[in-house]
Amino acid sequence: MNxxxxxxxNSILSHILRSPEFHxxxxxQELLQYLVAKSASVDSLKETEIAQEVFGKxxxxxxxxxxxxxxxxxxLRKKLEHYYLTTDQQFDYKIEIPKGQYLVRYIKVxxxxxxxxxxxxxxxxxxxxxxxLVGVLIYREVxxxxxxxxxxxxxxxxxxxxxxxxxxxxxxxxxxxxxxxxRERADxxxxxxxxxxxxxxEYLQYVMKNPDFGKKYVVNSFTYLRPSAPWGLAKILPMxxxxxxxxxxxxxxxxxxxxxxxxxxxxxxxxxxxNVLSNFLHIFKLEYSTTPPSSFLIREGVxxxxxxxxxxxxSAGNFERDYGxxxxxxxxxxxxxxxxxxxxxxxxxxxxQAVSDPGLMDILAEMYPSSQIDPRELTLVIDAEGxxxxxxxxxxxxxxxxxxxxxxxxxRSQEASGSDLSPVNR
Numbered sequence: 001m002n003x004x005x006x007x008x009x010n011s012i013l014s015h016i017l018r019s020p021e022f023h024x025x026x027x028x029q030e031l032l033q034y035l036v037a038k039s040a041s042v043d044s045l046k047e048t049e050i051a052q053e054v055f056g057k058x059x060x061x062x063x064x065x066x067x068x069x070x071x072x073x074x075x076l077r078k079k080l081e082h083y084y085l086t087t088d089q090q091f092d093y094k095i096e097i098p099k100g101q102y103l104v105r106y107i108k109v110x111x112x113x114x115x116x117x118x119x120x121x122x123x124x125x126x127x128x129x130x131x132x133l134v135g136v137l138i139y140r141e142v143x144x145x146x147x148x149x150x151x152x153x154x155x156x157x158x159x160x161x162x163x164x165x166x167x168x169x170x171x172x173x174x175x176x177x178x179x180x181x182x183r184e185r186a187d188x189x190x191x192x193x194x195x196x197x198x199x200x201x202e203y204l205q206y207v208m209k210n211p212d213f214g215k216k217y218v219v220n221s222f223t224y225l226r227p228s229a230p231w232g233l234a235k236i237l238p239m240x241x242x243x244x245x246x247x248x249x250x251x252x253x254x255x256x257x258x259x260x261x262x263x264x265x266x267x268x269x270x271x272x273x274x275n276v277l278s279n280f281l282h283i284f285k286l287e288y289s290t291t292p293p294s295s296f297l298i299r300e301g302v303x304x305x306x307x308x309x310x311x312x313x314x315s316a317g318n319f320e321r322d323y324g325x326x327x328x329x330x331x332x333x334x335x336x337x338x339x340x341x342x343x344x345x346x347x348x349x350x351x352x353q354a355v356s357d358p359g360l361m362d363i364l365a366e367m368y369p370s371s372q373i374d375p376r377e378l379t380l381v382i383d384a385e386g387x388x389x390x391x392x393x394x395x396x397x398x399x400x401x402x403x404x405x406x407x408x409x410x411x412r413s414q415e416a417s418g419s420d421l422s423p424v425n426r
Contacts, residue, residue, distance in 0.1 A: 002108060003106055004092070004093045004106050008092070008093065009036070009106070012091065012093060012094075012095060012106075013032070013033070013036055013095075015091075016032065016080070016083055016095065017029050017032070017033070019083050020254075020256050020258060021079045021080075021082055021083050022079065022083075023256060023258060025079075027072075028072075028075075028076055028079060030054060031050075031054055031072060031073075031076055032076060032080075032095075034050070034053065034054050035050075035076075035097065035102060035103065035104050036095070036104055038102075038103065039103040039104045039105070042103070043103075044103070045102040045103055046102075047063035047069040047070070047102070048061055048063060050069050050073075050102060051063070051066075051068065051069055055068065055069075065211055066208075066211045067207060067211060067214040067215055068204075068207065068208055068211075068214075069102075070214075071203075071204055071207055071214055071218070071219075072204065073097060073102060074218065074219070075200060075204075075219060076097065077097050077099075078219070078221070080094075080095060080096070080097070091109060092108065092109055093106040093107060093108055093109060094106070094107050094109055095107075155238040155239065155241055156358040157239045157358055158355075158357070158358045158359070158360050158361050158375070159361055159375040160328060160338075160355055160360060160361065160375045160378065161239050161240070161355075162375065162376075163264065163336040163376065164239075164240060164264055164266070164336065164338070165239075165240060165242045169246070169264065170246075170262065170263055170264045170335065170336075171246035171247065171248060171262065171263050171264070172240055172246060172247050172248070172263065172264050172265075172266060173247075173248050173249075173250055173259055173263035173264070173265050173266070174233060174236070174237075174247065174248070174249050174250070174266045174267075174268065175250050175251070175252050175255050175265060175266065175267045175268070175269075175277065176225060176229040176230070176233065176249070176250070176251055176252065176268055176269055177225075177229055177252045177267065177268065177269015177270050177272075177273025177274065177275075177348075178223035178224060178225050178229070178251045178252055178253050178269070178273055179193060179198070179223060179224045179225070179226065179270075179272070179273055180193070180197055180198045180199055180200075180202075180203070180223060180253065181193050181220040181222070181223060181224055182194070182197070182203070182217040182218060182219060182220050183217065183218060183220045184216060184217060185215065185216055185217065185218050186216075191220060192217055193224075194206075195272070195290060196290065196291070198272050198273060198275065198290075199253070199275050200219060203219060223251060223253050225251075226269075226270070226345060226348075227345065228268075228269070228270075228342070228345040228348035228349050228352075229268050229269050229273075229348070231349055231352065232268035232269075232340055232348055232349065232351070232352035233249075233268060235352040235353060235355075235356045236266060236268070236340075236352060236355065236356060238356070239355070239356055248263070252267070252269060252273050252274060252275040252276070252277060253275055255275060255276050255277060256276065257276060257279075257332070260331055260332045260333040260335045261333045261335075263335060264331075264335050264336040264337070264338075265277075265331060265335060265336075265337050265338070266337075266338045266339075266340070267337075267338070267339045267340065267341075268340045268348065268352060269340075269341070269348060270341070270342060270343060270344070270347075270348060271288045271290060271294075271296065271341055271342070271343055272290050272343075274341075277339075280331065280332065280337065281327075283329050283330070283331065283337065284298075284327040284329055284339070284379050284400070285298055285299040285300060285379075285400070286298055286325075286327060286379070287299070290343075293310050293312075294310070294311060294343050295308060295309060295310040295311075296308075296309055296323075296325070297309070298379060298381075298398075298400050300400055300401055307398060307403075309323050309381060309397075309398075311323055311342075311343045311344070311347070320344055320346055320385070320386070321346075321383070321384070321385050322342050322343055322344045322345075322346040322347035322350075322384045323342060323343070323347050323381050323382065323383065323384065323397070324340070324341070324342050324346070324347040324348065324349070324350035324351035324353075324354060324381070324382040324384050324394075325339070325340075325341040325342065325347070325351055325379070325380075325381055325382075326338075326339070326340060326341075326351050326354055326355055326378065326379070326380050326382070327339040327341070327378075327379045328375070328376070328377065328378045328379070329376075329377045329378075329379075330376075330377070336376075338355070340352050340355065342384070346384040346385070346386050347382075347384050349384075350382050350384035350394050351382065353394070354380075354382055354394075361373065361375055363396070364380070364396070364399065367396060367399075367405040368399065368402050368405060371402050373399070373402070378399070378400075379399070379400035380396060380398065380399045380400070381396075381397045381398040381399075382394055382395065382396055382397060383395045383396075383397045
């Protein structure tokens with residue numbers, strides 16, 4: 001059987017390790033490198049060897065009661081599959097880890113393999129559908145504006161969007177927060193979600209502490225978007241119309257810190273779906289907890305004072321209270337970040353509604369008449385009350401660095417604008 005040369009094997013491994021699937025995942029890099037090296041020198045490999053030599057387990061490690069290695073290798077297979085489905089790299093051989101085994105083998109790529117154009121990764125297929133639907137929504141909205149006699153289909157935007165639409169601006173990457181799902185290992189067709197598990201790393205950490213959970217549930221091949229994410233996307237895409245040729249879309253589960261190098265980033269979704277982006281909340285001095293009762297806090301000032309917010313669901317039916325959070329600032333690698341957050345649907349939708357309001361900065365100026373508010377760096381909290389995706393009341397509750405508006409200034413703002421902020425009714 002033909003096999004690649006050592007130089008070809010090194011090249012194959014190097015390309016894989018530099019890919020987005022592996023570049024930011026040191027543990028999976030180490031595991032793949034170890035399996036490749038072992039495959040060149042041994043004929044068989046046991047879970048206990050991997051556990052001790054890669055994960056630092058001792059001789060007491062029992063693979064019968066701890067699925068750690070099986071979980072990692074199963075996810076490694078999925079990462080390799082995703083790499084080969086999406087890479088533009090041309091290759092003659094592909095690495096494969098047969099199920100039930102831990103040594104890699106090199107498979108010759110032949111003409112009989114599925115053509116590249118036919119290979120579609122499921123989440124990307126979902127994204128394509130979302131883009132098409134949102135495009136229809138935007139087209140209808142702009143057409144209706146034109147038909148109403150406005151004379152122009154240009155969308156008005158506020159200064160909060162300047163860094164995203166100014167001439168020469170970086171491309172904008174819109175990241176939608178998706179929810180992590182699992183399925184039953186027994187192929188029953190049942191899917192499962194656990195609130196504290198929102199990423200592959202969190203799943204693996206949980207399984208390490210609860211081995212029985214890993215025996216029953218495995219990582220699902222697709223994730224899930226709540227309605228607030230595509231709804232928010234529909235609201236913010238018109239804001240980027242002047243830079244529409246430089247807008248891309250990604251799920252939070254696919255986002256890597258590498259994406260900051262060339263893009264400005266807008267996130268739309270729940271705190272629970274931030275995934276890797278949660279590592280950058282320190283830019284806004286934001287911290288959150290999804291452990292009941294859910295809460296988030298903002299640190300500010302030289303004495304590091306703390307403002308804590310705890311969303312509270314009312315007990316009357318589906319009626320709920322949430323906070324929408326708008327956080328904008330300078331991100332890593334010279335990028336600009338805009339986060340539209342909440343704990344439930346209402347908070348995320350209200351945050352998207354707020355930033356798409358061209359009069360937002362005017363409302364803030366009325367509420368804080370003695371302060372200069374910089375639209376380049378802004379964190380504000382909005383009360384949102386309603387029933388899931390229909391909001392009846394929305395008020396600006398807090399602006400970082402300025403605190404809560406006084407009753408007098410809040411009243412002045414209502415006289416000037418009619419209300420603190422337009423709620424969403426669907």
